[in-house]
């Protein structure tokens with residue numbers, strides 16, 4: 030305790046202020062699931078405390094809760110508890126139950142929908158909808174129900190003007206109106222003026238029934254701040270929120286209604302069980318709505334009563350651990366200010382800013398305004414070019430840092446931030462951009478951003494880890510050397526000393542390799558090495574192809590191609606599996622005599638491989654699916670790619686590659702000559718991700734390992750060298766540095782392959798075209814022998830091998846068009862002549 034007292038002093042008086050314990054102690058006791066990770070996505074959901082789950086568990090096991098609204102004791106218990114919790118929740122927001130009612134809903138979105146549908150139903154002519162540009166998608170969506178017009182307020186000033194107009198009585202059209210906005214932007218963290226609710230009410234006050242309503246989305250605000258409804262005159266008519274954002278659990282939301290405005294729900298056309306006093310179903314089709322309360326009218330069907338009961342534990346635990354929302358607000362504000370200060374002061378060696386932090390588009394400046402503990406930003410390199418958000422995401426995944434990236438469910442705010450026009454958005458969509466994809470930068474502009482958000486239990490260490498991460502990977506301390514520089518003299522040796530060191534086939538996508546035995550010539554086709562990525566494992570529910578990034582144990586699935594017997598034999602290398610466990614499937618597709626056919630009654634099914642929809646043949650036999658499902662712990666089965674009569678073409682899935690402008694050769698880490706992966710001619714490929722054949726160089730792997738070891742001296746981390754097989758290449762080339770006595774001083778040429786545009790392999794001089802670099806992700810961090818993850822080699826690659834912000838290693842290639850005829854083979858030991 031003394032230690033933490035000292036620490037508190039050194040940080041700030043607001044750090045953990047009012048908490049039941051120092052935040053670091055709370056973290057240890059209450060959040061064991063945060064131990065191994067740096068979680069900075071509290072705006073999506075904050076984690077739940079251990080004692081909340083324990084209290085809920087005690088409550089459930091100690092009581093019998095029946096379905097509410099009937100006379101039995103167990104039902105009455107539930108009913109009474111719900112009444113109590115409803116009141117307690119209103120009190121949490123200092124809301125007078127005489128003035129406000131609280132409706133339990135699934136989440137904030139469901140609350141929004143309930144209000145919008147009621148307004149649509151309550152007026153024949155529909156309603157008019159105004160919303161602020163900083164709105165969450167769920168608020169924007171209301172416009173689809175607004176038949177009487179809609180308007181997006183692009184700035185606070187625009188909202189002010191609209192309100193002023195209301196006051197002047199410029200509303201000849203007497204339509205019902207709804208104005209909605211977030212109390213805090215989930216994207217930038219900016220807090221919007223709460224005064225609007227009162228101003229709108231005052232401006233539209235009439236003797237008749239209220240026709241203009243305010244809907245305040247407090248979902249983001251309440252997660253780290255008090256929301257105070259103690260003064261009804263300034264309160265919104267409707268407020269929506271989700272409890273998991275405050276407490277981590279339960280998954281439940283609330284719609285808080287000012288009872289004065291409750292009459293809008295009178296027109297609601299739907300009714301469900303629980304909301305009516307009597308229903309006549311024969312003849313008259315009459316029903317009597319419950320009149321007792323707003324929530325009685327709106328809570329259709331059985332309430333999520335277990336969730337509501339959990340809310341009781343959540344409220345109590347939260348209060349016990351943190352004291353009040355004011356404490357959380359002070360604590361997170363201190364940390365967010367610190368983070369903001371540090372991020373905004375980060376500069377490259379040339380003084381350029383590293384972090385471009387978003388402020389709200391609808392206002393100017395960050396410090397001037399009130400912000401929640403949410404910071405959204407993009408990174409720039411020392412030349413001012415944007416760093417792709419998904420590149421940062423991959424690196425963060427390796428470092429076990431959890432942040433959010435993308436457009437953050439805030440379409441208006443994000444596009445205004447990024448300076449994207451509507452037309453540009455539609456163009457990007459037409460070019461293939463989708464929410465959640467990795468089209469990070471289109472025409473030099475980022476398409477999304479990175480968001481860091483803090484919560485009650487965020488500690489200083491989380492902030493420090495994030496800052497150190499940005500420092501390590503994205504702050505350029507010195508002008509970068511040309512890391513891709515290759516000794517030019519060595520390039521011109523006429524006699525090549527490169528040869529094929531090993532050949533690997535990956536019959537099942539993302540699973541182990543089959544090493545082509547030395548001395549055996551292996552057929553190579555336009556699609557790549559024969560049998561490469563002919564099969565994949567697909568999820569039985571979604572049909573999506575599984576990958577090693579998500580299921581590292583796939584590395585332990587070892588296919589063996591037995592050409593003599595015509596089978597693919599699959600074994601599992603795990604201590605728990607005996608060697609006797611294996612599966613065999615026929616290599617031929619339609620030979621009815623082979624053993625595989627009996628267990629593989631194939632059916633055709635649509636599957637998604639690498640985001641593309643392809644038709645695969647599924648092995649529907651339970652013995653096949655059980656074999657893989659039990660090993661991986663996911664319901665899956667083997668599937669086979671259709672025969673090569675209908676190949677899947679390597680269409681340009683990433684439009685940005687084509688659009689990236691040539692940025693000149695003087696950029697740090699640039700290539701002497703530009704070569705992006707975009708073949709003129711489309712190459713048929715099987716299930717491999719990007720190209721028919723992937724080549725890496727042994728010398729480059731050696732160099733990389735030297736770099737990994739050299740950097741490990743800087744810290745006390747032990748960075749192990751990595752095996753070449755993590756790169757999952759088809760062809761590993763090596764250099765014969767001893768066989769040529771006329772070149773005594775020949776040294777290895779790491780990364781020489783970066784300059785290759787074509788190469789010839791073997792006695793037949795088979796010609797290959799090099800298509801471009803292989804872009805890497807964190808999958809290279811999976812040890813192919815043990816299926817364990819580590820930071821390397823991705824951490825070192827990210828620091829030393831970036832082209833246009835993408836981490837690259839190895840080269841994609843394919844057989845040249847002039848080599849398509851006849852059977853072509855290559856073999857381990859074949860000489861390679863690059864050009």
Ligand SMILES: *Cc1c(COP(=O)(O)O)cnc(C)c1O
Pocket residue numbers: 072136137138139165167211213214215246247248249250271282
């Ligand atoms: C999270 C959030 C929502 C949506 O909440 P759901 O639980 O997904 O319905 C809406 N608005 C804001 C500002 C949010 O932060």
